[in-house]
Each structure stands twice: as C-alpha cells, then as structure tokens.
Amino acid sequence: RQFWFAFFDKHLTDKELTPEIIVSICDSTRDDVQKFGRETIQKYFKSEHGVEYMLKLSEHPTQNMSLFVTNYLENYAADSSENLARLSPYFIRTLCAVNRGRVAKNRILSFLENEALKSENSAIIVSEILARQSATVAIGDKAKTIETMLKIHRAFPAIILPIKVKQTETRIGV
Numbered sequence: 471r472q473f474w475f476a477f478f479d480k481h482l483t484d485k486e487l488t489p490e491i492i493v494s495i496c497d498s499t500r501d502d503v504q505k506f507g508r509e510t511i512q513k514y515f516k517s518e519h520g521v522e523y524m525l526k527l528s529e530h531p532t533q534n535m536s537l538f539v540t541n542y543l544e545n546y547a548a549d550s551s552e553n554l555a556r557l558s559p560y561f562i563r564t565l566c567a568v569n570r571g572r573v574a575k576n577r578i579l580s581f582l583e584n585e586a587l588k589s590e591n592s593a594i595i596v597s598e599i600l601a602r603q604s605a606t607v608a609i610g611d612k613a614k615t616i617e618t619m620l621k622i623h624r625a626f627p628a629i630i631l632p633i634k635v636k637q638t639e640t641r642i643g644v
Contacts, residue, residue: 528560540577551591
C-alpha cells in the first residue's frame with residue numbers, strides 16, 4: 471500500500487485522479503486507505519466537484535467519513551432544499567449513531583437549524599429528520615432537537631411537528 475500511495479502521489483495528477491476514482495479510494499474499508507483518499511480529495515479538490523464529493527461520501531458508513539462530509543455542508547448543501555433531501559439518509563444515520571460522532575452530530579444539528587429557518591421547503595425536510603431524532607434517549611440531542619423544532623414552529627406554524635406548544639400559566643403572588 472505504501473508503494474501505491476507514493477506512486478499515486480508522485481505520478482498521477484487530477485487528470486487521472488477523477489472524483490469517481492478518488493471516491494472509490496475513500497470507499498475502502500481500511501482506515502489508512504480512507505485517510506489517503508481524504509488527503510487526495512484535499513490535494514486535488516475543485517469546487518465544481520464539491521456537491522459530487524459531498525453526496526457520494528455521505529453514503530459511507532464510517533465515523534471519519536461522516537465527519538469529513540460535514541466540511542462540505544455549508545458550501546455545497548446550504549440554501550438547497552434538494553440537497554437537504556438527498557442528504558437526509560446521511561443526517562439520520564449520523565444522528566442515530568449511539569455514543570459516537572459527537573462533533574459530526576453537533577455540526578449537523580447546527581446546520582439543520584440554520585437551513586430550516588431559511589425556507590418552508592427546507593423546514594419541512596428538516597422537521598422530518600428531527601421528528602425521528604426527537605425520540606432519542608440522548609438528552610443533549612433531544613434538547614437541541616426540540617429547540618430547533620420550536621424555532622421551526624415559530625417561523626412556519628403550518629408545518630406539523632411532533633410537539634405541542636403550550637402557553638405557560640402566569641401566576642401572581644406565588
């Protein structure tokens with residue numbers, strides 16, 4: 471492997487190392503090969519391939535790749551309800567991982583909150599993702615999920631959410 475890593479690095483360029491080839495390197499089950507693939511993406515990255523990298527790598531089940539994909543969300547998934555919908559399985563899979571991927575989860579929850587408040591279409595997609603997540607036993611995730619759903623409810627009251635907002639009772643002299 472070390473020979474081939476060096477060979478790829480020294481003798482191949484972005485003409486030979488297309489996004490399809492680099493993604494196939496990242497699809498390896500070996501950590502060292504995945505790391506080489508991520509480094510190769512960073513070395514030969516072109517913005518016109520950003521969405522392709524994000525969508526294809528979001529299908530990878532490992533924590534390292536899930537975290538790597540979060541680096542592309544702001545630039546290539548923001549302001550696009552279509553990309554949000556296409557990334558839904560990635561968001562759900564990453565958020566459902568028990569006791570793993572805290573940094574990726576925090577980035578995703580923050581990203582989803584920002585996107586949900588931009589448009590009603592995005593809010594609908596995010597509310598479907600969060601409705602699933604709100605049943606989680608992870609208290610930190612549950613609190614953030616409910617907080618985001620409340621923000622969605624305030625911005626878009628017509629969207630059906632698995633929460634019921636009650637007015638608080640005000641008592642005087644208690």
